[in-house]
Amino acid sequence: MPTTLLIRKDRLADTRLREAPDTPLAEGQVRVAPETLALTANNVTYAAFGEQMDYWRFYPSGEDGWGIVPAWGFGRVVQSLHPGVAVGERLYGYWPLASTAVLQPDRLSAAGFREGSPHRAQLHGVYNQYQRCCSDPFYAADSEREQAVLRPLFATSWLIEDFLADNGFFGAKRILLSSASSKTAYGTAFFLARRSGLDVVGLTSPRNVAFCEGLGCYSRVLTYDALDTLPAGEPSVYVDFSGDAPFRRRLHERFQESLKHSAAVGATHVGHLGGAKGLAGPPATLFFAPAQSAKRAEDWGGAGFQLRLVAGWQDFLGHVRAKQWLTLRTHAGPQAAATQWQAMVAGQVDPREGHLLAWR
Structure with a gap:
């Protein structure tokens, strides 16, 4: 049945x-x-x-x-x-x-x-x-299982990095990523790490610090309770894969106007979801991958967008396999x-x- x-x-x-x-x-x-x-x-x-x-x-x-x-x-x-x-x-x-x-x-x-x-x-x-x-053009029989797991997450990661670059990283050099052990977060970090001059900071729980450090795509990895060790006056962008409302509020209160953009992407911390009203600094703005996808298809044409996306996928998949991340x-x-x-x-x-x- x-x-x-x-x-x-x-x-x-x-x-x-x-x-x-x-x-x-x-x-x-x-x-x-x-x-x-x-x-x-x-x-x-x-x-x-x-x-x-x-x-x-x-x-x-x-x-x-x-x-x-x-x-x-x-x-x-x-x-x-x-x-x-x-x-x-x-x-x-x-x-x-x-x-x-x-x-x-x-x-x-x-x-x-x-x-x-x-x-x-x-x-x-x-x-x-x-x-x-x-x-x-994405399909290969020998990577079908990897495609099933990583392809949609990769696409979101690639588009987040592209969105930030498209906006000049909002004038920031430090990019903070929560839930740094999640596949979408480290996919984003993988592409950010290829840009010179960015400080890509992974935020995670203590049990996942070693894993995140071993990925080799974060400039540094901090536990959530070590947030206050970061200088508060440096222009920063927050990309939130956790959806953890109390932590998001604490981060906004620490950085305030030094936080140049706050992107809400995921919800790995289901038990701590909540509203985002009344935050210090910029509002938390939902990142919607299809909107950036549509913009780039218009900028580059459908075929040009597809070529760039497939090239990014092949690059990312090769790295995942070489490093045995998965x-x-x-x-x-x-x-x-x-x-x-x-x-x-x-x-x-x-x-x-x-x-x-x-x-x-």
């Missing part, structure tokens, strides 16, 4: 597995079986900002108070009533944590298609694009997915590991 993992929207650690038969396809639809999905802190961010950023709307659960978290990865077409999409095709894209997904392909090309279901028409286009693996773990079946989700929400995940869900 097809199974879906439901998440309680107001208590993210609460899950339920729902079994229900697949609904018949309408003309023009396809059914895809997700095969290799990544579960990272990124997915927790989707849930934490599910209402604010419309993440719950991609795959509506149909049940009040419960949502379906989307995840990036690979799936195979198992049924098709669309002449342009063949059974057996493998696709990269944005899937539900479920046995199957129904898509309505639109704007087809050799590269892929857009998901054209009416309920997704107002949602951001980046999440509605599905790439055919046979023509995807050990991949696969969790088979819906119950294993639920267990791993709860561990992710609780922050009980080794930063050296990347987690994959094999639904079937």
Whole structure:
């Protein structure tokens, strides 16, 4: 029986597995079986900002108070009533944590298609694009599992660094990154480290200091309680991957007007989320990767943007492999997915590991 993992929207650690038969396809639809999905802190961010950023709307659960978290990865077409999409095709894209997904392909090309279901028409286009693996410039069979885990996080990292550079780093030389052991944070640090003259400071918990230092992409690594050792008068930028509201307030109060920009990106510290009103210094501004992506596609053209992004991916993946930063773990079946989700929400995940869900 097809199974879906439901998440309680107001208590993210609460899950339920729902079994229900697949609904018949309408003309023009396809059914895809997700095969290799990544579960990272990124997915927790989707849930934490599910209402604010419309993440719950991609795959509506149909049940009040419960949502379906989307995840990036690979799936195979198992049924098709669309002449342009063949059974057996493998696709990269944005899937539900479920046995199957129904898509309505639109704007087809050799590269892929857009998901054209009416309920997704107002949602951001980046999440509605599905790439055919046979023509995807990112795709290589020998790196598929790494792509599932790192590709969306890499894209966010690359775009954060590009956004900061595009804005002259807001006049700052010191970039502070919280949750420095998270993959999106150290991906950002990897690209920042290639810029001369920047002091890239990783902020993390004591247990992750050695790991972050071993990455070799931070100028220095500090524990959260060592924040006050940094000179407060130096122009700085804060990139927040943790979502930890009390720490964000403390950081703003320390640096005040020396803080030139404060970017809210992630929510790895689910237990400490909160509002950002009344902060000293600049407001905390949500960084939305698709907006920077759209800007650069306009600046460089779609093909130029894609070339730069793929080159960045190959560079980053080569470094991850050379430094052996990542050990991949696969969790088979819906119950294993639920267990791993709860561990992710609780922050009980080794930063050296990347987690994959094999639904079937």
